[in-house]
Amino acid sequence: MRKESPVRKDEKRGAWDVFDYQSVKYVLEAKEFFSSNRSKKQDDQQKSPIELSLISIDPPKHTQMRSLVNKAFTPKVMKAWRPRVERIAKQLLDNIDPAADIDVVKQFSYPLPVMVIAEILGVPLQDQSRFKEWSNWVVAGPKDNSPEAIRLLEENQQRTYHELYVYFKEIVRNKRETPGEDIISVLLGAKALGAVLTEEEIIGFCILLLVAGNETTTNLISNAFYCFTEFPEVFEEIIKDTEGTLPLAIEEVLRYRSPVQAMSRVAKEDTLLGEARIKAGDIVVAWMGSANRDEQQFKDAGRFNIKRKPNPHLAFGKGIHFCLGAPLARLEAEIALQEWIKRYPAFKRSDDFTLEPIQSTFVYGLKEFKL
Template identity: 40%
Template sequence: MSAADIGGLQTFPAELQDRAAWLEPFEWYAEMRERAPVRYDPDRRTWDVFRYDHVKEILANDDGRFSTSPRNIDGFEEPPEDEGFLLDTMLLQDPPRHDELRSVVDDAFEPRAIRELEPRIRTLTSELLDEALAGADGELDLVDAIAYPLPVIVIADLLGIPREDRDRFKRWSDTIVRGADSGVDPESFVEEQRQAGQEMAMYFLQQLEDRRQNPKDDLLTTIATAEGEGGKLSHREALGMCMLLLIAGNITTTHLITNAVRCFDAHDGDLFDSLADGARELTSAIEEVLRYRAPVQAMTRVPLEDVEIGGETLEAGDGVVVWLGSANRDERQFANADSFVPGRSPNSHLGFGHGRHYCLGAPLARLEANVVLDELTDRISAVEVADADLTPVRSSFIYGVESLPIRFENSASW
C-alpha cells in the first residue's frame, strides 16, 4: 500500500529484488545512467529515469505535464471505499487540490514552528539515550535505542495521540511501506497490507471523532475541524492525512539517522568523533547523507500528455519511476559523486524531492537528525557498525536497514 503500490505501479525492478542489491543499489544506478538513462521495463510496464537533470525536470512539474496521482495511470483500478486512504492525501494529489490539502497542516511544519520544538526534541533524545546507554556496555542497536522511538514520539506528540501506542504505529507503518519479497505469497502480502491500513484507519477514525467532541491544541484537532461539510477535507482525506503524517513523520527520519551513522562509519578517518566539534560541520554532513544514502530512493509520476525525456517518448498514462538515489549519485551533477564528502558545497541533492511536492516534513527530519547526532557525538566515541551483514528495509522506495548494531566507547565527559 505504498504510494506506488496503491496505484498498481510496481516500483521494484528485477535488478533490485535481491536484498543485497537493495542494500547497495548504486552500481546498478551507475550502469543505468550510462547505458539506459530512460528505459522502459516491460515486466513492470513502467519507465525508469536515472539521471539528475531528467529526474529534476519531471519532479519540477511547473507546466503540469506530470501528475502524482496513480488514478491517471492507464488501467488503474480504484480500491474499495474502505481502503486506499493514502490516495486522497497531498502526496498523490495535483494542484490546486494538493495545495489546499497541504495548507491544512502547513503552519505546523514551517521552519519557525519546527525550531520551537528543538528543546523538547533534545530532552526526549537525552532521556532515550540515558536509558539506552545505561545498560549498553559498549554496544547497542541504534534503531531500537533512538532512531525509531524518537521520531514516532515526536509525530505522536504533534498529532496528539498516545506515544505508548508507538509499537502499533511501527507495525502499521512498516507493513504499509514494505515491498513484497519474490518468495512471498502475493495474496497473503496484499491482505496483510490491507489489514494494517484498515486497522490504522479505524484507530484514527476514533481519534478524530474524539477531537470533534473534545478539541485540543494538536494536529488531530486541526484535521478534525477541517473535515466535513464546508470544511477543507473530506472524510477520506482527513483519514489519509492522519495516516500520511504518522507514516512519513517517522520512517524517513529513522532511516536518515541510521544512514548517517553508516556513512560516518565508512568514511576515511574518525568522522563521527570530529563532528562533535562544530554544528555547521554536522549540518553539512547530514545534507551529504541526504545525497549519498537518501532515505527515499524513488518517487512515481504519470505523464498527462506524451512527453519526450532523454530521447524517449513517455506516453500519457504511462507509469514512471524517478530514481532519486541515482540522480543524487550522477557524476554530471556532483564531483566525486560516489564519494561521501561531508563538507560538500554546494549540494543540490534531491533527497527530499523537488518542486511543489518537496517534502513537508523536511525541516522536522533535519532537526531530529541533527539533535540525535549531536547528542550521540557528545556522549560516545570510536563508533563503528558492529554487524556487516545488514538487512535492508523491504520497501519499494524507502531505503534503510532494519537494525544497526554499533560498538562504541563512552566519551570522557559522560
C-alpha cells in the first residue's frame, strides 16, 4: 500500500490516507495547509473540552497556549519528577507476586501512567480508578456503527466531560488557595506572551493530559515488553548495559510498534500532495505507524534494531503539535523498564504466554499480556 499508493482517497470514508514517511511528515508539519480543528461543530459552546484544547487548535491561539503549557514540561520539571515516578514503579512491583501468574499490562503498564498523572496533577491518589474510567470513556469508540451505539457513547461521553469538569474545577480552586508541587499550580502562575490561562483552559488542559497521556504510555510500556520478550537476543544486550541501551531501545519500540498509529487533519484549502488533489475541507489521515516502517527512510525497517541511530520516527508526531508529554512518556517507560529489569533480570515469556492486542486501527497496544 505504502509503495503502490502512498497517498490515496478512500471513497467509502471520504478521507485521504497518507502512508509514506515524507508525506506523513509533510502533513504533520504543514500547518498552513492542514488544520487540527477536526470538529464539525461551529459553536464553541457545543464542543467537548478536547475539541477546544491544545491538540485541536491552530495558530495563533495554539502558539500562545503551547508557550504557556510548555512551562509545565521543562527539563527541570522532568528532573524533579524522576524520584516520584521511581517510587510509583517500585510500589507497583512490590504488589506483584512473582510466584503467581503475572499480567504485565493489568499489574504494571496499565496502572503506572494514571498514578503518575494523578501525582503530577496533584490530585488525590484514591481518585485514580475514577480517572481511568473517565479517560477510558473519553477515548472509547462506539460498540458498533448503529445510531443507537453512537447515541449511547455520546451520552456517556457528555456525562464524563461534565463529571471531569466539576471535579477539576474544585481542584483548581483549591490549588489557587494552596499551591503545591504540581502542574496545576505551575499553570496557575504561568504567564507568556502577555497572557495567562483562564480557569476553563486549565480545566480543559487537565482533561487533555488525562486522555493524551494514559493509554498511550501504557501501550508504549506494554509494547516494550512485547518486543523484549519476542527478541530475547536483543533483551540480552539490554541486560548487559541497561543504562546505555534502554533509551535507544525505547525509541525503537516507538518506531517498530507505534502506540499512536495515525493523526488526522482537515485541509484548509485546495492543495496538492504528490499527485493527489486534496480539496478544502477534506479529511487527511497521516499514518505514522506506516511512515515508521518506510524502507525509503529506515534501512531494514522491518527489523527491531536497538542500535538504530539516528531514529527519526514520527511516533510523537512532528511540527507544532509534537507531543508535549514526550519527555514524560520517555521518562516513565525508562524507569518502568529499568525497575522491572532490576527485579526480574532473567524474565522472559513462558511457552504458554497469552497476549491480547487492542482491537483498534488508530491505537497499537495490548489489552493483556500474561508472561
